[in-house]
Amino acid sequence: MIESAAALLAAPAIAAHPATRRLAFGTGDFRRDTGMADDRVALSWPRAQLAVASAAAGIAGPIDGPCGPVERARDAAEHAAAIGFTGTLVLREAAVPGAHAGFTPSAAEVEAARAVLTEVPDGPVDGSYAPALARARALVARAEALSRL
Structure with a gap:
């Protein structure tokens, strides 16, 4: 604390x-x-x-x-x-x-995060895309964990 x-x-x-x-x-x-x-x-x-x-x-x-x-x-x-x-x-x-x-993320937020995880960005994937991927993964994980409550 x-x-x-x-x-x-x-x-x-x-x-x-x-x-x-x-x-x-x-x-x-x-x-x-x-x-x-x-x-x-x-x-x-x-x-x-x-x-x-x-x-x-x-x-x-x-x-x-x-x-x-x-x-x-x-x-x-x-x-x-x-x-x-x-x-x-x-x-x-x-x-x-x-x-x-x-x-609890909204359904729209979860859908957008899943889209980020499945879409391949145009051009080479570099470190600038990593924050969006990490945030999307965390949001989906949080939504899945909270849906089990």
């Missing part, structure tokens, strides 16, 4: 530790420690740092802090998923459906 400025700066080492399976972002304590607002833009950098530390360590994407009010759960989850998070904490059971929906 990353809940302070010091822990965020140590996140790469924490993520790389053999006992670490996944990072989680304790947004409330982190905001209390840093004075940051409960604002998507203000917390984007710390969230991105946790996603990057997780990827560099080869562990699953991090879990976001509580998704906030029930009516904002889906939006918060969609934002966290876009950064590379793989889940969120919820404080109220009523927020679970919204959080789940926010992390």
Whole structure:
């Protein structure tokens, strides 16, 4: 659980530790420690740092802090998923459906990702195509995992 400025700066080492399976972002304590607002833009950098530390360590994407009010759960989850998070904490059971929906790719997104995986781009395939392939693979895997719930 990353809940302070010091822990965020140590996140790469924490993520790389053999006992670490996944990072989680304790947004409330982190905001209390840093004075940051409960604002998507203000917390984007710390969230991105946790996603990057997780990827560099080869562990699953991090879990976001509580998704906030029930009516904002889906939006918060969609934002966290876009950064590379793989889940969120919820404080109220009523927020679970919204959080789940926010992390579940739409049918159109899955179809587009599958098209990326099956289409051959014009010209030689170079490293510039690799991010699209990686994102498509991850999106399809997430959709398949969530459809089993």
